[in-house]
Amino acid sequence: MPRNHKFPKGRLHPLTQTLSRAIYILADMGFETIEGPEVTSEWNNFDSVLVGKNHPARDTQDTFWTTDGRVLRTHTSAMQVPAMTELGKKPPVRIIVPGRIYRNEATDATHEATFYQLEGFAIDKNINMGHLVWTLKTFLGSMLKTDIEMKFYPHHFPYVEPGMEVMIKWRGKWLELLGSGLIHPNVIKNMKLDPVVWHGFAFGVGIDRLMMLERGIDDIRLTYSGDLRFLKQF
Amino acid sequence: MEVKESPDELAEIFLTLGFPADKMNDKYLDLEITPNRGDCLSVLGLAREYAAYHGIKLKKDFAELKPTLRKSDFIDIRRPAQKDIWRYSYLIAEGGPTGESDGTIKERLKLIGLNSKNTIIDLTNYLMHETGQPLHAFDLDKIKGISINYARQGDTIKLLNNQTTKLTEENLVAYDGETPIDLFGICGGGKPAVDKDTKRILVQAAAIVPSAIRRSSKASGVVTPASYLYERYVDYDLTLRALGEAAKRLRAGGWQIGEVVDITHELPAPKSLELMPGDYRRITGLVTNEENIAAKLAGLGFASAGGSSYTVPSWRAEDVKTTESIAEEVLRLDGFNTIKEEPLSSAKKEPRYEDYRLGARAALAKDGFAEQYSYSFISDREALAGGYKKEDLVEIANPLSLNFQYLRPSLLIGLIKAALANPWINDFKMFEIGNVFLKNIETEKLGMISTRANDIKFGDVVKITPGSDLGRFFRVKRSLYFCEMDAGSYKGSADTGAYINDAVYQTISKFPPVVSDISFVVAENCNEEEIIAAAKNDNRHILIAEIFDVYRSRKIGPGQKSIAMRLIFEDTKKTLTAEDAEEYRRQTIELIKKNYHAQVRG
Numbered sequence: 001m002p003r004n005h006k007f008p009k010g011r012l013h014p015l016t017q018t019l020s021r022a023i024y025i026l027a028d029m030g031f032e033t034i035e036g037p038e039v040t041s042e043w044n045n046f047d048s049v050l051v052g053k054n055h056p057a058r059d060t061q062d063t064f065w066t067t068d069g070r071v072l073r074t075h076t077s078a079m080q081v082p083a084m085t086e087l088g089k090k091p092p093v094r095i096i097v098p099g100r101i102y103r104n105e106a107t108d109a110t111h112e113a114t115f116y117q118l119e120g121f122a123i124d125k126n127i128n129m130g131h132l133v134w135t136l137k138t139f140l141g142s143m144l145k146t147d148i149e150m151k152f153y154p155h156h157f158p159y160v161e162p163g164m165e166v167m168i169k170w171r172g173k174w175l176e177l178l179g180s181g182l183i184h185p186n187v188i189k190n191m192k193l194d195p196v197v198w199h200g201f202a203f204g205v206g207i208d209r210l211m212m213l214e215r216g217i218d219d220i221r222l223t224y225s226g227d228l229r230f231l232k233q234f
Numbered sequence: 235m236e237v238k239e240s241p242d243e244l245a246e247i248f249l250t251l252g253f254p255a256d257k258m259n260d261k262y263l264d265l266e267i268t269p270n271r272g273d274c275l276s277v278l279g280l281a282r283e284y285a286a287y288h289g290i291k292l293k294k295d296f297a298e299l300k301p302t303l304r305k306s307d308f309i310d311i312r313r314p315a316q317k318d319i320w321r322y323s324y325l326i327a328e329g330g331p332t333g334e335s336d337g338t339i340k341e342r343l344k345l346i347g348l349n350s351k352n353t354i355i356d357l358t359n360y361l362m363h364e365t366g367q368p369l370h371a372f373d374l375d376k377i378k379g380i381s382i383n384y385a386r387q388g389d390t391i392k393l394l395n396n397q398t399t400k401l402t403e404e405n406l407v408a409y410d411g412e413t414p415i416d417l418f419g420i421c422g423g424g425k426p427a428v429d430k431d432t433k434r435i436l437v438q439a440a441a442i443v444p445s446a447i448r449r450s451s452k453a454s455g456v457v458t459p460a461s462y463l464y465e466r467y468v469d470y471d472l473t474l475r476a477l478g479e480a481a482k483r484l485r486a487g488g489w490q491i492g493e494v495v496d497i498t499h500e501l502p503a504p505k506s507l508e509l510m511p512g513d514y515r516r517i518t519g520l521v522t523n524e525e526n527i528a529a530k531l532a533g534l535g536f537a538s539a540g541g542s543s544y545t546v547p548s549w550r551a552e553d554v555k556t557t558e559s560i561a562e563e564v565l566r567l568d569g570f571n572t573i574k575e576e577p578l579s580s581a582k583k584e585p586r587y588e589d590y591r592l593g594a595r596a597a598l599a600k601d602g603f604a605e606q607y608s609y610s611f612i613s614d615r616e617a618l619a620g621g622y623k624k625e626d627l628v629e630i631a632n633p634l635s636l637n638f639q640y641l642r643p644s645l646l647i648g649l650i651k652a653a654l655a656n657p658w659i660n661d662f663k664m665f666e667i668g669n670v671f672l673k674n675i676e677t678e679k680l681g682m683i684s685t686r687a688n689d690i691k692f693g694d695v696v697k698i699t700p701g702s703d704l705g706r707f708f709r710v711k712r713s714l715y716f717c718e719m720d721a722g723s724y725k726g727s728a729d730t731g732a733y734i735n736d737a738v739y740q741t742i743s744k745f746p747p748v749v750s751d752i753s754f755v756v757a758e759n760c761n762e763e764e765i766i767a768a769a770k771n772d773n774r775h776i777l778i779a780e781i782f783d784v785y786r787s788r789k790i791g792p793g794q795k796s797i798a799m800r801l802i803f804e805d806t807k808k809t810l811t812a813e814d815a816e817e818y819r820r821q822t823i824e825l826i827k828k829n830y831h832a833q834v835r836g
Contacts, residue, residue: 010599030581130519130576154252156268226652
């Protein structure tokens with residue numbers, strides 16, 4: 001009689017599980033997945049999305065630089081313009097970019113220097129805030145498997161106008177969850193598209209954060225610890 | 235402004251306007267102001283927002299102080315500095331006294347973390363926070379003249395806080411002859427500071443191009459509330475208004491106001507933007523009319539410029555430059571929560587297994603590997619231990635610490651460290667898919683590590699024995715086997731579905747666990763997942779319960795199977811004793827015997 005070699009059961013990391021669900025849910029909404037490099041140019045990471053050299057926003061995203069002048073991407077938004085230029089995508093598009101990003105900040109239970117983000121953007125002739133709100137409500141509702149209460153409020157990012165943050169009510173508390181907005185006309189121009197014709201929205205969500213909410217994990221550092229007492233729980 | 239709301243309600247109002255509250259108590263709200271809203275880094279700015287929200291006017295009118303002169307013999311703004319200083323206004327006041335501020339001023343300054351110094355310094359600080367216009371006062375009897383220019387490389391200035399700072403050509407500086415007396419727009423110098431004996435003062439209010447102060451602050455390493463404001467843009471039309479308020483309070487304090495001088499260079503031209511209901515609909519999806527647009531914009535200071543055009547007020551000049559941003563102003567007041575969902579046209583995409591290598595990851599999980607994510611950085615010493623040449627590696631110019639100096643050229647180091655994070659588990663295997671970095675190449679790799687040689691079948695196998703260089707560096711206690719390949723070369727694929735679950739995290743104790751195995755024989759039709767769930771539910775000290783072997787044999791007999799289960803016990807409050815572990819083990823055995831008619835083998 002055969003000896004079974006498939007034990008103990010293998011596991012997908014909870015980050016992969018969260019990303020996998022997100023990819024499937026968004027695929028259902030017409031979004032294709034692409035990826036990009038973690039080490040990129042200053043132009044891709046900052047200038048292409050209007051975070052100029054003197055912009056105070058560069059402070060809020062403290063950055064790792066390589067000795068040869070490149071940047072460890074601080075957000076997956078760094079792929080927006082390359083997707084439409086280097087990768088040659090042509091509108092209308094619906095694209096998501098999952099990926100590892102880097103922030104030069106001190107680590108603690110809720111902050112890491114390395115973590116995952118999911119960028120989503122859509123470009124078409126007629127895209128407005130209503131489409132963005134629908135996309136976010138549908139996506140988050142499916143991800144969190146519940147009719148969650150959401151609050152939308154204005155927020156500034158250099159690459160979107162209007163810019164918007166979303167808060168969700170989770171276990172009785174309001175939590176900031178993601179940033180979004182209509183893609184700034186100058187970013188559309190950087191994509192070599194005519195902003196009079198083409199409009200878009202974009203959003204970015206922290207996957208580690210989402211995973212921690214879903215699973216009740218209180219320390220982000222566990223994610224990367226390699227501790228099987230963590231990995232084998234999922 | 236009279237505020238009728240409770241702090242909570244007020245916080246909610248500011249949230250809808252775009253300023254979430256970081257914290258608050260019954261005395262103050264601490265609001266998050268994004269870098270584009272320099273105009274809201276003051277009571278005046280926030281009061282304006284509040285008034286616009288309610289559709290009312292501000293009670294206080296910060297009237298401009300009328301200048302007596304448009305140029306001055308006392309102040310010389312040199313040519314190179316002129317392009318970065320939009321405006322320089324000042325007043326002269328005489329008399330004094332320069333005494334102690336009253337209780338309210340002191341209390342309010344304290345609330346925002348400032349110490350009271352004397353009536354004049356306190357006044358400049360107070361008004362800066364009230365109006366958003368940085369003000370600085372010089373003791374006029376201590377200086378002979380003011381010349382403003384970019385500094386000479388090598389000059390130094392002793393600041394108000396006694397810190398001495400080296401100056402470069404990036405710093406805008408006010409000189410009195412050869413002596414720097416003000417790190418312009420950032421921090422005053424100690425020499426002409428106002429003290430209790432001061433009888434004549436010059437109060438300066440300048441409007442400065444934000445990037446000039448940003449460069450100067452970065453070069454000198456000095457950051458102050460004034461520099462913070464300037465970097466985020468201070469309204470070029472504010473100088474005489476703030477001075478007007480200063481004059482009022484100085485007079486009330488017994489001072490006499492003398493000259494008022496307003497020097498302007500090229501001021502930014504006011505801009506007009508168009509916003510028609512059609513534009514608004516295109517951007518927000520919402521329907522509105524001209525009246526609503528005009529009314530909401532008027533409340534925010536955007537005067538009608540005829541037709542559907544509106545003039546951007548000076549305090550928003552750096553922020554509002556497009557139709558989208560002016561539409562956002564109306565939307566802010568109408569409320570972002572009024573946006574109506576509009577579905578995207580129906581379009582499904584088939585996710586591919588190559589997407590995020592989901593198919594490969596699932597195949598590895600099916601093969602019994604646990605998935606790991608490691609950090610991307612390695613240290614200098616780890617690089618050496620791994621046998622990598624530094625010139626091949628990508629080096630971080632500003633690492634968090636020396637532990638994060640290079641980007642990983644391989645998944646090896648990360649997986650060894652992950653393996654070492656599990657001293658309590660004898661037998662395991664992990665995989666990781668992630669990017670590695672050599673000088674100019676970023677590649678996605680698949681790495682695998684196991685306690686068993688048999689599990690590592692691909693590519694070049696690296697054996698890490700306790701005696702090897704790597705083994706000794708990491709103090710490996712038992713041999714590990716590692717291999718790595720391009721992620722794209724791995725052809726396995728499986729469905730992720732079986733490996734996605736809802737499991738909720740159970741806190742891992744900081745005290746060491748006890749690992750215990752049990753074997754038992756049960757009927758063939760017993761569900762393994764059920765047994766695991768039952769064991770876990772029965773005892774909260776069981777952190778992990780997993781089956782590591784299932785087999786059938788002639789000896790065990792038909793219709794039966796032997797299951798080997800591993801339990802990881804823990805206690806979040808203490809180190810488990812052998813007795814505790816034995817008790818929990820016994821408890822689990824009893825449960826399985828009872829519920830599954832198991833014969834326990836050990």
